[in-house]
Amino acid sequence: MDVTSDKDTLPDQVSLREAWLFWFKLGWISFGGPAGQIAIMHAELVERRHWISERRFLHALNYCMVLPGPEAQQLATYIGWLMHRTWGGIVAGVLFILPSLIILIVLSWLYIAFGHTSLVAGLFYGIKPAVTAIVLQAAYRIGLRTLKNPGLWVIAVASFVAMAIFQTPFPTILVAAALIGYIVGYIIPAQFMAGTNHSKLDRSYGPAIIDDTTLLPEHTHFRWSRLLTVITVCALLWIVPMALLVSQFGWFGTLTQMGWFFTKAAFLTFGGAYAVLPYVYQGAVEYYGWLNPAQMIDGLALGETTPGPLIMVVAFVGFIGSYTNTLFGTDLPFLAGATAAVAVTWFTFLPSFLFILAGGPLVETTHGNLKFSAPLTAITAAVVGVIFNLALFFAYHVLWPQGLLSSFEGPAALITLIASVALFYFKRNVIYVIGACAVMGLIYSIVWR
Template sequence: MSQTTPPIAMDTIDAPAAVRFRDAVLFWLKLGFISFGGPAGQISIMHQELVERRRWLSERRFLHALNYCMVLPGPEAQQLATYIGWLMHRTWGGVVAGALFVLPSLLILIVLSWVYIAFGDVPLVAGLFYGIKPAVTAIVLQAAHRIGSRALKNNVLWAIAGASFAAIFALNVPFPAIVLGAAVVGYIGGRVAPHVFAAGGGHGKAGADFGRAIIDDDTPTPAHARFSWSRLTGVLATGAVLWLVPMGLLTAGLGWDHTLTQMAWFFTKAALLTFGGAYAVLPYVYQGAVGHYGWLTPTQMIDGLALGETTPGPLIMVVAFAGYVGGYVKAVFGPDSLFLAGAVAACLVTWFTFLPSFLFILAGGPLVESTHGEIRLTAPLTAITAAVVGVVLNLALFFGYHVLWPDGLAGGFDAVAALVALGAAVALLRFKRGVIEVIAACAVAGLALSLF
């Protein structure tokens, strides 16, 4: 008589051996080169690799960290990598994980930005970008739809989105003012009608069990991740020095009004306004970098977003493109050092954009680790996310105008670009095709249309 062997419970599987710092570095470097697909794709890759396959940490601890990163301004996927690296290998682990998440993208974008500026007028390159620009318009429209479907859960939040759209479209209200106004509305609304502003949320609770992990649900918080005032003070003081020293050198050596100094200041502010992801900060970037400072043109902004979509790393790396073009066009080191000017400007804006993200994790991580309950989005953040929908919709219209009427309303309507944009929108919204896939198809179409 045969006897059925009982299944092995997942929680009886031994946890993997502790990960050496060298092995972790190699993983973070690999992740930096394969992190395509925007925040959702990047978080999915980390979940598959670190929770399901390698079992570095449990599902619940992963989502606990993710929910905290979702509350912060800045790129949540990069901050999540920083958090996990810090939790496993102390401060240097977090710094290395976060830096390697960004560094490959920075190097690739510097090269692509140089090719774009140096050879953008070559018919081959111009043809490719002729098809890419309408695709980017459709991608931003999809972003507004994606954020809106998740965030706008009641009429009040719809009203906030509509008000933010009207404010930036009709009144040209600065993006920081819209964020501040939404936060105030959310703060008051959270007290008066908290159920209305409970529409936001993190990524849910853990539901799957992939076996024991190195950092499991019941694993005690490591000593370096426990909160202490001295550690918090040290992190904040270090962050202040890392910001003040380069900013002070730029101001003293070049002057406050120099292009590089203004870039450092502008992108510091941008780093603190990225609630809702990179698409939320793009309106602020185009208001400043395009409208106020003139570092790049509207068309170049669209092209930069296309390059950001097709390279690994966080989408907010489009700021590196903006920095490169601004430094190159303004010839900040003279007409004989244009590549150097662009490369230095790209590195500079990347530094000031991502420095706050590291500080948020290294300073706030111990507070998060002090409780393993789910962290929820606050009422002000829920209102900000709703406002972001209106702002991103305005961005889609801004891009659409410059793509479909490239020479202004007096110059005529580009029907071919409109057809490419419509095809891209259908592919993204109806058939759920990937962003890179759609950009590649539209680039080929643009090249073919430009040749015939």
């Protein structure tokens, strides 16, 4: 199905400066978690600017959804690399996260300094139910773009059941989905071929700079020498700061353990920001005790209200953990928190640049190759089920904060319902919904609590 485009001719090539200005702007306006950020990039790069075609965009997205880490930031890095080589990818990826890092350091300090007040507590009572509705909407929006036929729906439901009921590790779900996608794509290729569904998702927005038939630029060709260079540089960028942390604080120091834990999180967790959060929760709250469950959900709420990837909640975790542990002494708690926020951000996002810059050439060679694209599509469908499971995870902690044997939070349930209606039916902006829910929580805390 084609849609009318303002441009019937191929758009002009984009200069590196123009691209950098766009990525800088995107870093400040990319609200709404990964689903919202991907939607913004799709609207700007595919529909409006015609930098990349719909199918090339979704092919890159499928790869990023497979990777551990934040898919929206990785997608920005991938498109930046595709258009302007290595530095284009680095700048796109860095500018995507830099504004949110700065904002979260400030908000984390305000939270830890004034979060005990009744005003802030009331605001967060309303924000937490809104976060639950937002995560649920994320599952819906990604599913709307991904689940194009009954087979993909079956994969999504099966992944939800596997994780919610049988506690199946996500890497296992990932492998199973990829295997199913490969087999079904071989036996029934129509299930995974673009264009088999004549829905509104299968569109052409006119000629693009990187179109379906565009020849691969030279820098996207795979070369062993380039792969080894990327791996070596990224390894040094990890080894040097980790060695400095060990020399200053020892292996069991808080900053060192944060660097090691978030490195593992970056490599061992799949499905993007929403899928990684249960792992971060388990490690940061239950194992290391850097913060408590309520603070973790509050940190997610702050992450939802700031631009950039939702996984930037790791900056909040690092800040709170180092601030409360007075890592640099009682006189410098803010410096300790800010240092930890920067450190965990470095260790969390460095692997994402490795995955894109090293794996991009391999992925570009699979464009249009069904035996590679079918497993990617199946994995993306599985992620939808995982995100829906995460929505239930947060709903449980919001509605029964002390466990199922405790009292049910009726006001929180009502706010969740209102937020869901606003997001799903009235299509309200996520920031407005969070603001309205914060006000409702504040009113409830003042009048009835």
